[in-house]
Amino acid sequence: MATTPNPLKLLPATVDDASEITNLWFAAFTDPEFPQIIPDTPSVRKWLEDANFNDMTKKPFQRYLKVIDTESKDSQGRPRIAAFAKWDLSMPDERGQRYPPWHADMLGQLCDEFFKREEENRKRVMGDTKHFYLDTVATHPDYQRRGAGAMLVKWGCDFADAEKVAAYVDASKDGAPLYAKFGFVDYSKPGEDIASMARR
Template sequence: MGLIVLPATISDITPAWDAYFAAFAGDVILDILYPHGVDAELRKAHTEGTLHWWHNVTVQHTFKCVDTDTGEIVGLAVWDVYWRERTEEERVKPTIPWLEGKERERAEGFLEPLWRSREKWLGPRKHVYCFVIAVHPSHQKRGIGQLLMDWGLETGEKLGVPVYLESTSAGLPLYTKLGFERLSEGALLKKEVTHFEKDVEAPLMVKMPKAAGGMEFEEWAEKGYPPLAG
C-alpha cells in the first residue's frame, strides 16, 4: 500500500486529529489534557479550536500521512518553524484555557517543565520544533513515523538550525535511528502531576544540521550558539 505526506487542509482537521487521539488513547497526556474523556462533544470543540488557531498562527505547519489505496489519514505531524528568532509572545508559558481549577493546575504543571527545558536549551534561538508526531495504531510499523519526520528534518537542514523534540521512551529508537542525540538533562515530570509511582524524566532530543560540521548540540550551546548557516 502507498503512503504520502501532504500538507493538511481545513477539511482534514477532524480526521487528522483522529489519528492523534487514537495514537495516544490511554496515554497520560490525554488523561491530563482531556480529563473528562474524548467524546463527540470534545472533538467538535477541538476541531473548532484548531480552526481558530490555524487562522491566527504563523509558525506552525500541519501535515497528514495518507494511505493512497484507501484515502485514509493514518498519521499526523505538527511542526513549529522558527526561521527567525522567537518573539517574547512566542515564548510565553503555555496555558490550558479549556480547564479550570485543579484540572487546569495539573495540566499546566505537566507542560511547564517541558516549556522550561526548551527555554533553557534554546530560548529565543532559531530552530524547528516537533510539536506532534502521531501514527494511528492500526497503521504502525509501516514507516509512517519516519515519513512524517522527513519534512521537519529537511526544513532544519535548509535553514541550518537544530530540530528539537520531547520524546517518549517508545519514540527513542526512531529518533536515535534518525540521528537525534539525547540531551544530558531531560524535563522532569513530577509524580504529583502524572500520578505515576515516581518522578520521570522526559527525554529531550536534538538533531543538528550538516552546517554544524559534526558538532553536537551541547558543544554548540557551550560555545555560545554560534551561527550554523550563512
C-alpha cells in the same frame, strides 16, 4: 524482483482535515497520562479540533502535514489519514501560547504543570538557539512501524537543514529511537518520562 509501490504519501494537511486529525490524535495517544491531561470527551475533542483549526488558519508558521493511505478510504470516501505532524517554524520568542485556555473538562492545574515542564526542558536544552519545534507527531495504531512517522520527521529535518537551524522534539521514551535515527540526541534528565531531544 519488482517492488510494491508504497501506498503512503506525504501531503500538507488542510482545514478540511482538522476533524480527522483530531480523531487520530486520540487514537494515537493512549498513554495513561494523556487521558488525565486531555480527556477523551466530545467537548474536549471539539476544543482540540478548534485549536488545530485556529493554528491552521491564523498561524502561518505552523505547518500541518499528513500521511495518507492512497489504498484506503475514510468514512467520507477520502484517502485515510495514517499519521499527521505539526511543525512549528517560528522563532522561540514568536510562538506565543501553545494552546487556547483549557476546557472545563480538563484538569487545568495538571495541564499547566505538564506543559510548563515541557517548555522548561526545551528552554534548558535549546536556550535562545534558533530552532524548529516538532510540536506533534501522531500515527494511527493501524499504521505503526510502516514509515509514516519517519516521513513526517524527515520533512522537518530536511527543512531545518535547508534553513541551517536546529530542531527539537518532546518525545516519549518509546518514540525516542525514531528521532535518534534522524540525529536527535536525548538531553532529558535522569528519571524523566519525556525525552527532551535536540538535533543541533
